[in-house]
Amino acid sequence: MDKQKWYGPRAPTYIIALEGNPPSGREQIDMKLLTNLPVDDLSVAVEKLGW
Numbered sequence: 001m002d003k004q005k006w007y008g009p010r011a012p013t014y015i016i017a018l019e020g021n022p023p024s025g026r027e028q029i030d031m032k033l034l035t036n037l038p039v040d041d042l043s044v045a046v047e048k049l050g051w
Helices: 003-007 042-050
Strands: 013-018 030-035
Touching (some): 013 042
16 A cells, blocks of 8 residues: 555654753753654654654
């Protein structure tokens, strides 16, 4: 099955995640993800970052 047909056209979603309390001596983790998959709430965004 063609995924584009399954999800249909969507505007891209930009997910940004910053580490809250990095250990001393290390820079804060700063992740960015651009996706066209559905992201309707925080739990779905966290799932996409885990992939």
